Amino acid sequence: MLRPVCILVLLTCIALPCHAAQRSAIGTSSADAVLAEYFRAETARLRDRCLTGVKSLEDWQAKRKVYREQLFEMLGLMPLPEKTDLKPVITGKIDHELFTVENIHFQSSPGLYVTGNLYIPKGLEKPAPAILYVCGHGRIKKDGVSYGNKASYQHHPAWFARHGYVCLIIDTLQLGEIEGIHHGTYRYKMWWWNSRGYTSAGAEAWNCIRALDYLQTRKEVDASRFGVTGRSGGGAYSWWISALDDRIKAAVPVAGITDLQNHVVDGCVEGHCDCMYIVNTFGWDYPLVAALVAPRPLLISNSDKDTIFPLDGVARVHQKVRNIYRLYGAEKNLGLNITEGPHKDTQELRIHAFVWFNRFLKDENPLIDKPAVKFFQPEQLKVFKELPADEINTRIHESFVPKSPEPSVPQSSEDWAKQRQELLETLREKSFAGWPTQEQAGPLNIRRVFSAERHGVRLSALDFTSQPHVQLRLYLAHRPGIDRPDKIVLNVLNAQEWTRWLAAMRFGFANELKDEALPSIGHLAADPNENAFENIQNKLKSSKSVLAYVAPRGIGLT
Structure with a gap:
């Protein structure tokens, strides 16, 4: 300008x-x-400028809280929505010889329904570690009825349940049983999302936070051993929740991050959903998101021929984040897993995730001798027979980020001078933070x-x-x-x-x-x-x- x-x-x-x-x-x-x-x-x-000013652990710890607050804001979560009653409901159960599946829904906010399946191992003698599995863009739809992407990714929670983990897999806002909108700017020209400070990434992050709240209510779960994983879109949501919430003790985001060089200069943004992006008010590059996970166990997982999360960008993210783990003396808690292949859910990627969680949530290192396989038809995993009339999923983008209140009318010239200065500072910090200095x-x-x-x-x-x-x-x-x-x-x-x-x-x-x-x-x-x-x-x-x-x-x- x-x-x-x-x-x-x-x-x-x-x-x-x-x-x-x-x-x-x-x-x-x-x-x-x-x-x-x-x-x-x-x-x-x-x-x-990303992380370059961090020279010591003291430098990082002094800035970490501010960075996390900025991330909450850039996801439309500042102030954090009220944690209202989840109103969890179990609508059905599936019995497998090694585990049970509960078809559940809860409300992350009133009317914002989250549908999912809770996989519980049989024969638990004490609370077990729990995995939150967040789904990528895997559509399962028959005759106009959406069964949710939890049905597409069911082989992941089934593997975890067969190996002693409780696993909650949740649908996304876009491809759940209630189909909301992810592609506000990508497809629907809702450019006002940026002005409002809304991104569908924020709604997914909030649903993840509330999913952990729900898991904490379950007697089968050891809430001190939470892990999160998912691929593609689920990889991105794994990053959001891991960066925002210290309850996550181990994370394996798969094909969910690269840097701005790939996104902006190399054009990868053309292949991505709005849910991959923060409203970048504070001018971040993506290694900063990853750094907020430190020093907790983090495996960055990707394949070498992924065209929307290219290898060079993933390597640059890992390199910058490794410096933060070094400051903590926690390099053993950071891993980089690269397998051969395209942007696809592969057995090779899964195995490394399973090994990582066994190591850091169970302190075990057994041979992975069972593949992740699907057991159920989508109809068996469906939560709703009829969609709730009070749902706001389909229009949550209109209310998730509250509108700014109307400014008060100043009662004096002194009031106006103070208000004017506050407004100018807010505009410079938020609306026009991308402007260069003189x-x-x-x-x-x-x-x-x-x-x-x-x-x-x-x-x-x-x-x-x-x-x-x-x-x-x-x-x-x-x-x-x-x-x-x-x-x-x-x-x-x-x-x-x-x-x-x-x-x-x-x-x-x-x-x-x-x-x-x-x-x-x-x-x-x-x-x-x-x-x-x-x-x-x-x-x-x-x-x-x-x-x-x-x-x-x-x-x-x-």
């Missing part, structure tokens, strides 16, 4: 003599290249592009550097002969306003504005518009004002 100091500097240039400068036409491909370079630079900046922004590099006089209007254009890799153009219109303007009116143009303005000014300055020619936008076109130009003429005819126009990045030449 345009910096205030930039406006002041640029406007001092209007009285300088000038000559038209040549500039090559900028098309979509050029603008895209500029944007790509900006993203590369920003990604590198966030990468370089030092980071660098010099303006002002360059006059052209200045011409036609039909009683002088139009000048100045290019300037808003921040590294971002060049914008400012246009100044006034009547000829003004030495000192009495007023400068800055117009920041949206897409439609830019097209209207261009149509007006091209009537008098078609040659100078040839680079700025645009295609039609809806019913608007960039063809010269004499009437609109006359309106600008009339505004300037007897005025000493300067009309300044700027099209922010993404509009106009960028």
Whole structure:
């Protein structure tokens, strides 16, 4: 965006003599290249600052609490929702010779239903370690009825139950028996999610927190030995809950993390769901999420040909997180497991997870001699016969993050001064935290592009550097002969306003504005518009004002 100091500097240039400068036409491909370079630079900046200031365990421990609070906020969980009555219900049971399965649901918040299956080993003599299994995007749907992705991933909890673990597997918000929305920005153009501070990752993280609350109520469970695992989307949710909740004592997120270099620069974001992403208010790179798990046992698991969690990014995450484990003297608690293959749930990936939990939750290292296999039909694992009428799963995105309260009306100038300062600080910290500082922004590099006089209007254009890799153009219109303007009116143009303005000014300055020619936008076109130009003429005819126009990045030449 345009910096205030930039406006002041640029406007001092209007009285300088000038000559038209040549500039090559900028098309979509050029603008895209500029944007790509900006993203590369920003990604590198966030990468370089991620965990680099942590030189000692004291450094890390001093920052860890703040980082965790930031993660809660970026998941839409600050303040944390009230932990209301879970209202757990068991709707059915399945008897297997080695374990039982309870079909259950609970409400993580009133009306926000979580459906799942609780696998309980038979013959338990004392409380057992418990695994929370969180599912990836495995849709099971027949004749328009969703059975939940717990049916797709049932072989995992079945293995755990056959080996002495209680395992709760829960459906996701998107692919559960009640089908909510994950793809707000990915598919449905709900860009307001970012403004509201909502991400479907937050709803999944909250459901995980409440799932642990439920497990703590079960007499079969040793709540001091919780583990979590899942792959793909479930890998991501494993990261969220492990980073947020110290009740997790061992974690194996599978194919659920890579760094911003892969996501942004290499384009992996194109293959990912909203549930993979925080609203990155504080400018994190993903190794920071992983670092919050330290010093607890963590196995980062992936395959070498995974195209949406590429190997190089996974290795970079591990390398940075290893430094934090070293500070704790807990390198034995961090592992990196890479198997051969694509983004797929494979036996090789499962075995390493089983070994990890045996080692850290049971202090055992037996031979893994049984594969993970499915035992049940989806119909057997279904929780609801009829979906609850009071569910809010399908619209939770509208209420999960509360709207900000209306600001109070100040009762005095002192009240207003205080409120104004608080609002400005919040805007700088939250809404515009990604803006560069004056030092980071660098010099303006002002360059006059052209200045011409036609039909009683002088139009000048100045290019300037808003921040590294971002060049914008400012246009100044006034009547000829003004030495000192009495007023400068800055117009920041949206897409439609830019097209209207261009149509007006091209009537008098078609040659100078040839680079700025645009295609039609809806019913608007960039063809010269004499009437609109006359309106600008009339505004300037007897005025000493300067009309300044700027099209922010993404509009106009960028």
